[in-house]
Amino acid sequence: MKLVALWLSVLIVAAITAGSCSISHRSGDYSCQSSADCSDGRICSDGLCILTSAIDAGGKGDGGQVVGDAGVCPSPCTSCDPGGKGCKIDCSLNGGCNFPVVCPTGWTCEVDCTTNGSCRSGITCSDKACKVECSGVNTCRNVTCGTGPCNLDCAGRDSCNTVHCATSCACDVTCGADTACDDLNCTQLQCETFTGPADDGCSSMNPGCNTCKSVN
Numbered sequence: 001m002k003l004v005a006l007w008l009s010v011l012i013v014a015a016i017t018a019g020s021c022s023i024s025h026r027s028g029d030y031s032c033q034s035s036a037d038c039s040d041g042r043i044c045s046d047g048l049c050i051l052t053s054a055i056d057a058g059g060k061g062d063g064g065q066v067v068g069d070a071g072v073c074p075s076p077c078t079s080c081d082p083g084g085k086g087c088k089i090d091c092s093l094n095g096g097c098n099f100p101v102v103c104p105t106g107w108t109c110e111v112d113c114t115t116n117g118s119c120r121s122g123i124t125c126s127d128k129a130c131k132v133e134c135s136g137v138n139t140c141r142n143v144t145c146g147t148g149p150c151n152l153d154c155a156g157r158d159s160c161n162t163v164h165c166a167t168s169c170a171c172d173v174t175c176g177a178d179t180a181c182d183d184l185n186c187t188q189l190q191c192e193t194f195t196g197p198a199d200d201g202c203s204s205m206n207p208g209c210n211t212c213k214s215v216n
Contacts (some may be wrong), residue, residue: 006104074104085128086110091118102199103130113139113156125150125168134159134179145171149204149212169212170204 049121073080077087078094087107091097096118103109103126111118111173113133122142123132129148134140135155143152145165150172164185165171171191175181184191186202191209194203204210 064210074107075107076101077104077107080107084108088112091115097121097123100124103128107147113159115139116156154181154201165202170210171202172204173201175201 078090079088079196085107087109089111092115100122108128109130116137120141124144125146127147131151138158140163143163145168149170150168154175161180162183194213
């Protein structure tokens with residue numbers, strides 16, 4: 001009986017060992033080279049298709065774009081490229097930016113004010129390039145450009161009320177027919193465009209209105 005019990009113990013241990021060795025710790029169904037190899041809304045991260053909800057503070061998708069700040073992207077960036085110091089502020093994701101938006105110093109910024117009534121508490125750009133899209137109705141109040149190039153697309157009705165870009169090395173403000181574009185200060189007087197109410201704005205194309213190349 002002791003011999004039979006011993007053999008049974010050996011067989012049980014062997015079966016457990018074989019079963020543990022057969023466990024797949026990383027399914028080949030979720031291996032990937034890029035997000036195009038993934039399905040079900042997953043993205044490719046470190047060679048594995050994962051759900052976007054699984055991305056943590058340091059999680060990255062293709063191209064090194066980091067989603068969310070959580071100590072990686074500076075506030076108020078909704079996504080960023082830490083290596084290239086590029087900051088995107090999507091105001092449809094954070095309550096319409098009903099707070100003063102300040103681009104982090106040393107970062108280029110892209111501010112999307114696409115929802116109606118967004119970006120009305122002020123936008124302050126940094127010393128780097130700044131691009132602001134004001135396509136929502138009644139958006140973009142009190143915009144102050146930094147010393148870098150500044151580009152505002154004021155496509156939304158009643159958008160761009162009070163814009164100051166006097167310190168910008170190159171400022172371009174495009175105003176549509178129904179935009180406000182009130183209290184608009186370009187880099188210099190010759191940089192203003194007065195070809196008609198629908199075309200009032202600023203242009204870096206006029207002589208002496210683009211000094212970015214000489215200062216960089």
